[in-house]
Amino acid sequence: MEILVCVKRVPDTAENEIEVNRDGSDIERDDLVYSVNEWDNYAVEEAILIRDKVGGSVTVITVGDDESEEVLRREMAMGADNGLLLCDDAFEGSDGKGVASLLKAAVDKGKYDLILTGAQADGGAAEVGGMLAAMLDYPYASLVNKIEVDGDKLKVGREIEGGNQEMNEIQLPCVLSIQTGINEPRYVGIRGIRKVASVDIPQHGAADLGVDAATLGAAGARVKRLDYFVPEMGEGAEMLEGSTEEIVAKLIELLKSKGGLK
């Protein structure tokens, strides 16, 4: 099975506090630690597991700048066979539809049976996979937490409300967005990274993809972010201050009065 996995380089929210910069035009980017989007890691692991079972290859693709190449390399160190970087100044400021149309152009140039994305990334829109599927006219399932290969079909489980799982049969080729927890992504050591450090990763720009630059980037985006801000959320929590001993004593009193302690 030829599998394409769409990944993204994002600020690592486990490693950073995300703060708004002074004029609200962006988040504070100084000293941010970046990594591969958490959901994408599960998608790549799932692709590798499927390939190891039924044969074929795994290609990881991203839309980004030169630095995004490191993310592709990391996923290749996990076991992906090929990387593909879609990189062009004209791509900057693309909205979700813009990104999906670039991925669509890349898919049209290859031959893939299965396309995976993470269920969502840093923007929380969870939109690119479903858009890509519709552009390709492939069937789509989101929030997938189980995949079984069955000939030219897959049996996929979707995570739905209440911890329940919706089982579907879906025809290949298809696009699936992968939910965390579907597997346990393997650890990538420094040696694994070194092994793929010199592997050539092809780059495609607007001309290579045959896409019209006018419809791309900020100019082509119908959805635009105006600013970042931290919302006022009512009163918020009453913060307990003092020494640990004092805080513990106050908390125990509160817990007693609220029924948390007998």
Added chain:
Amino acid sequence: MADIYAYITHTAGVADDSALELVAASKKIDANAAVTAIVAGSGADVDKVADAVAASYAKVLKFNLDALAYPNAEVVRKLLVNVLPADAIVLVSNDTFGMDLGPGLSIKLDSTFVADVVGIEGVDGTVLKVIRQEYSGMVSTHVTADITNGAVINLRPGAFAPDESQSAGGSVEDRSGDAGDLTVKRIFLEVVEAEVGDVDITKSDVLVSVGRGIEDEENIEVAQELADAMGAVVSCSRPIVDAKWLEKSRQVGTSGQTVKPKVYMACGISGSFQHMGGIKGAPFIVAINKNVKAPIFQVADVGIEADILDFLPELTDAIKES
């Protein structure tokens, strides 16, 4: 402005809570809009849902067909593309169904997709201005969307107070005959119910809930000791289940269990909306987190800025002594 439509999800003949949230959201787009609800499914349940939501919508389009017996997003997308005008403004709840439906629907209608909206500021000409969140709710953004060619707008469940005025008094039209070809390449098989664990967190009045801040599987013990001292039960947020440190039945959130405790101790939990969506009944929430900017501090009653690995043992000892 183009006509506004709301897609109604329903279970066992009852419309989802989001049905009235979509009414409230539509009024923020156009206070005078005559909004059309779309109810799809099969059998008597659909009739019941359509009749019920007619009180809140100007018009209800009902699609009662065997092909819609389990209306998965692939089938519903096809239905909506067949029956909606291309410039429609379509409101969808951003639940696991809406996330499946919305993005692809916008492509098929060649309209603009507006994802996971938590607030609507209004419309200026053909530009819709909304509020979204990024980075798991750590920051918010104002976003504009050009809706000249229509839009699919996914609205976060719970973000809009339900409009219970029932002031529309609309009519129900059976449009099943217009549904068109509904053949799809994804077929629903079954719903596998969540496994019941050895501990039922939904029955406990006090929950000691752990998140990423617990850092390591071995440290779960620290939370368990506190729970034992309090006569409470240990629950958790999603990353703990993804890491397989606790079983799925202990997960609080929209994709886990819905709990109604009296006291909720959020330990090292950032407080994503998916997590908070599983906490009902307005419990007393104590948040303990070393990151003072964590969203949990905005919704908790009491906050403590501390590393749970240091603080929880201190609290456990003090409770044992008292």
